[in-house]
Amino acid sequence: MIILGIETSCDETAAAVVENGQKILSNVVASSAEIHAKTGGIIPENAARKQIKSIIPVLHKSLNKAKIKYQALDAIAVTIGPGLIGSLLVGVETAKTLSYLWEKPIVPVNHLVGHLYANWLESKPPKFPAIGMVVSGGHTDIVLMKGHGKLEYLGGTRDDAAGEAFDKIARLLDIPYPGGPQLSKIADEYRKQNPNVKLNMFPRPMLDSKDFDMSFSGLKTAVLNKTKKKLDKERFAAEAQEAIVEVLISKIMSVVNKYRPASILLAGGVSANNFLRECLADAFENPRLRSLHIPDIHLCTDNAAYIASAAYYNYKPIAWQNIISHPGLKITD
Numbered sequence: 001m002i003i004l005g006i007e008t009s010c011d012e013t014a015a016a017v018v019e020n021g022q023k024i025l026s027n028v029v030a031s032s033a034e035i036h037a038k039t040g041g042i043i044p045e046n047a048a049r050k051q052i053k054s055i056i057p058v059l060h061k062s063l064n065k066a067k068i069k070y071q072a073l074d075a076i077a078v079t080i081g082p083g084l085i086g087s088l089l090v091g092v093e094t095a096k097t098l099s100y101l102w103e104k105p106i107v108p109v110n111h112l113v114g115h116l117y118a119n120w121l122e123s124k125p126p127k128f129p130a131i132g133m134v135v136s137g138g139h140t141d142i143v144l145m146k147g148h149g150k151l152e153y154l155g156g157t158r159d160d161a162a163g164e165a166f167d168k169i170a171r172l173l174d175i176p177y178p179g180g181p182q183l184s185k186i187a188d189e190y191r192k193q194n195p196n197v198k199l200n201m202f203p204r205p206m207l208d209s210k211d212f213d214m215s216f217s218g219l220k221t222a223v224l225n226k227t228k229k230k231l232d233k234e235r236f237a238a239e240a241q242e243a244i245v246e247v248l249i250s251k252i253m254s255v256v257n258k259y260r261p262a263s264i265l266l267a268g269g270v271s272a273n274n275f276l277r278e279c280l281a282d283a284f285e286n287p288r289l290r291s292l293h294i295p296d297i298h299l300c301t302d303n304a305a306y307i308a309s310a311a312y313y314n315y316k317p318i319a320w321q322n323i324i325s326h327p328g329l330k331i332t333d
Helices: 033-039 044-066 085-102 111-120 162-172 179-193 217-227 233-259 274-283 305-313
Strands: 002-007 013-019 023-030 075-081 106-110 130-135 140-147 150-156 263-267 291-293
Touching: 002 044, 002 085, 002 305, 013 044, 013 305, 023 044, 033 044, 044 085, 075 085, 075 111, 075 305, 085 106, 106 111, 106 305, 111 130, 111 140, 111 263, 111 305, 130 233, 140 233, 150 233, 162 179, 162 217, 162 233, 179 233, 179 274, 217 233, 233 274, 263 274
Parallel strands: 002 075, 075 106, 130 263, 263 291
Antiparallel strands: 002 013, 013 023, 130 140, 140 150
């Protein structure tokens, strides 16, 4: 089965062609990062306008790189939420138009569920039951996957997402856009140069709570209060990253110890964070106990390949007339 995936939930415009949920025939992403760098962050209207200009060229390039014609497609997968409403509409309306013209069914995909399926692309498929952690700029969620389409929400952030904390702390430290990835680079460099420094300046919110929820809003306040003392930016970056990652690792280890899954999945834009990847690998270094899956870095951030993969494994096609965009859709829906 060959599926065309379309992803426009935020500021990226992406299209991909995936065969049988695993083999990537093409994966094209157009970024509008340069525009958002000028404004210090994503302005939804600017993102949507850029996507309107990019969507057709991206689709053409995706089909050309896959070396197929539209007639060979079995379905069109598209992100329906959560995300920015203007951006989502660009992808959804494009998918509806192509579905009508090409007479292909549409498979709507939850963006957060899609992130998890990056772990099925061009690698050995995870085994069920699996624990999945989605860590991104807008979401931090932990789910139990009993099978395809069988997800149980276990816990997540009660306020800010981990990625949002990275970005807002970066702004407090005057680190330019994109703040989160830049903060991580600065933090990693500090750790290399100061391997013996104990990084325990900031609190670990809800680290000892009995549930699997998290909170990162207070961490931003702690950073703000400390910055008044004008300590070095590099130390602050390393301290903040250490606090965020320690909470994430602690929570997923607690979940794994309770549910004893066959597989552990990391997903979302923040899963590209090298320190998080290293810490997770160290925490679950014994492969005989369970299988750890972390996507290649180019599959962590928003792209359409995992949308097509999710559509294959959760194939519920609908007619183009029946699809609507749900920007508030949660991972549990």
